[in-house]
Amino acid sequence: MSDTEIPKALLNVKNVILVLSGKGGVGKSSVTTQLALTLSLKGYKIGVLDIDLTGPSLPRMFDMENSKIMQSNNGWLPVNIPSKSINNIKVMSLGFLLNNRGDSVVWRGPKKTGMIRQFFKEVQWGELDYLIIDTPPGTSDEHIAIAEELNKVPEKIYGAVIVTTPQLVSVDDVRKEINYCEKAAFKVLGIVENMSGFVCPYCAECTNIFSKGGGENLANELNLKFLGAVPIDPSFVDIIENQSKLKLEHGKTLSELYSSSNMYPIFESVVEQIL
Numbered sequence: 001m002s003d004t005e006i007p008k009a010l011l012n013v014k015n016v017i018l019v020l021s022g023k024g025g026v027g028k029s030s031v032t033t034q035l036a037l038t039l040s041l042k043g044y045k046i047g048v049l050d051i052d053l054t055g056p057s058l059p060r061m062f063d064m065e066n067s068k069i070m071q072s073n074n075g076w077l078p079v080n081i082p083s084k085s086i087n088n089i090k091v092m093s094l095g096f097l098l099n100n101r102g103d104s105v106v107w108r109g110p111k112k113t114g115m116i117r118q119f120f121k122e123v124q125w126g127e128l129d130y131l132i133i134d135t136p137p138g139t140s141d142e143h144i145a146i147a148e149e150l151n152k153v154p155e156k157i158y159g160a161v162i163v164t165t166p167q168l169v170s171v172d173d174v175r176k177e178i179n180y181c182e183k184a185a186f187k188v189l190g191i192v193e194n195m196s197g198f199v200c201p202y203c204a205e206c207t208n209i210f211s212k213g214g215g216e217n218l219a220n221e222l223n224l225k226f227l228g229a230v231p232i233d234p235s236f237v238d239i240i241e242n243q244s245k246l247k248l249e250h251g252k253t254l255s256e257l258y259s260s261s262n263m264y265p266i267f268e269s270v271v272e273q274i275l
């Protein structure tokens with residue numbers, strides 16, 4: 001059953017960026033948060049929509065696990081990230097609608113499709129420069145629903161960032177994701193190779209645990225932009241998962257913490273290449 005109603009939630013959204021990966025756990029949500037933070041520090045108004053329905057991880061990554069969505073007369077109000085220094089990122093996630101943190105979402109396809117349509121109709125983003133959508137891994141019911149909604153407003157589709165790890169198994173799955181982008185008429189903005197080597201926190205030596213270069217080779221082969229290699233970096237997990245603790249310990253704001261992190265220059269370069 002298809003629905004022809006224009007996605008009202010995108011009325012004042014200028015551009016939509018999708019973050020995709022063939023496999024789970026390769027760092028899609030982490031890349032989504034880094035893109036959002038980097039773009040916000042450049043002054044853009046950002047929305048982040050977590051469509052990873054069965055594993056919504058953005059509330060944790062933005063340190064907003066206890067947040068709840070408010071309902072207005074016109075729909076759902078997304079939540080501002082809890083930061084004094086960053087006031088231009090709003091987030092919507094199924095995680096905010098669950099009663100308990102540990103609740104699982106075991107839904108069949110039509111229910112997932114219904115929820116995605118509701119996200120595209122109900123969320124009151126207000127004016128946004130970029131809406132970044134974190135998707136589930138692979139090509140599933142959620143991907144079909146996203147493509148159907150976005151293709152009603154093709155002028156808003158900015159493109160897709162594909163995330164992979166360097167190994168061949170992950171890289172092979174990326175080909176399927178690129179195939180999905182072609183079918184859905186999403187421009188591929190480029191490939192990010194995440195977990196590309198491990199940076200030792202003691203001596204800063206980089207060891208290639210999961211090999212290296214798979215993402216870059218694939219980008220070259222398919223004539224796509226290689227946006228950058230992101231190493232496995234314990235400080236990255238720290239910034240993402242322990243924001244409250246770090247802010248308290250160091251007396252720093254989130255923007256100070258993030259802009260002084262090892263990740264910032266890498267994602268600044270990624271963002272420069274896609275803008």
Ligand SMILES: Nc1ncnc2c1ncn2[C@@H]1O[C@H](COP(=O)(O)OP(=O)(O)OP(=O)(O)O)[C@@H](O)[C@H]1O
Pocket residue numbers: 021023024025026027028029030031052055057136137194195196230231232233234236237240
């Ligand atoms: N470059 C990195 N360095 C260190 N840790 C990382 C890096 N990238 C991701 N991680 C960690 O790996 C875990 C998985 O990352 P993330 O949740 O972003 O993956 P995902 O692809 O979105 O997963 P899912 O398929 O479950 O949605 C997280 O704990 C995250 O903090």
Ligand code: SF4
Pocket residue numbers: 200201202203204205
């Ligand atoms: S990279 Fe160097 S400092 Fe880091 S664990 Fe290995 S030997 Fe030790």
